[in-house]
Amino acid sequence: MRRIALxxxxxxxxxxxxxxxxxxxxxxAFDPARITVKAGDTVTWTNAEKRTSHDVIFEDGERSVRLxxxxxxxxxxxxxxxxxxxxxxxxxxxxxxxxxx
Ligand SMILES: [Cu+2]
Numbered sequence: 334m335r336r337i338a339l340x341x342x343x344x345x346x347x348x349x350x351x352x353x354x355x356x357x358x359x360x361x362a363f364d365p366a367r368i369t370v371k372a373g374d375t376v377t378w379t380n381a382e383k384r385t386s387h388d389v390i391f392e393d394g395e396r397s398v399r400l401x402x403x404x405x406x407x408x409x410x411x412x413x414x415x416x417x418x419x420x421x422x423x424x425x426x427x428x429x430x431x432x433x434x
Contacts, residue, residue, distance in 0.1 A: 351375060351409075356428065358387050358400065363420075363428035370410060372432055377407040387426065391418045 351373040357364045359381040370376060378389050380400040389397040389406060393416065397406035410416065410432040420426035 357381050366428045369431040372413050375409040379405040387420045390421050
């Protein structure tokens with residue numbers, strides 16, 4: 334009983350840990366296209382295509398390298414805001430990361 338109470342207290346006092354969030358790129362689309370994360374979280378895009386390469390180009394200037402099939406790229410979002418992005422060779426592929434405080 335005492336041990337359970339102590340564990341709960343320790344857990345409650347720990348700072349929130351940064352999360353890792355995955356976005357899959359497949360069938361020429363970002364999945365999910367729109368995600369909401371917390372400041373400090375890291376988002377990883379993985380190209381799940383068989384043949385097609387893609388990239389992740391943010392309007393704020395941050396950009397991935399070209400992602401060949403099975404390649405992955407990550408960005409950590411320190412500042413709250415909206416971060417729209419697209420794929421350069423396929424401009425119809427759009428996504429957005431919403432970063433909450
Ligand atoms: Cu693309």
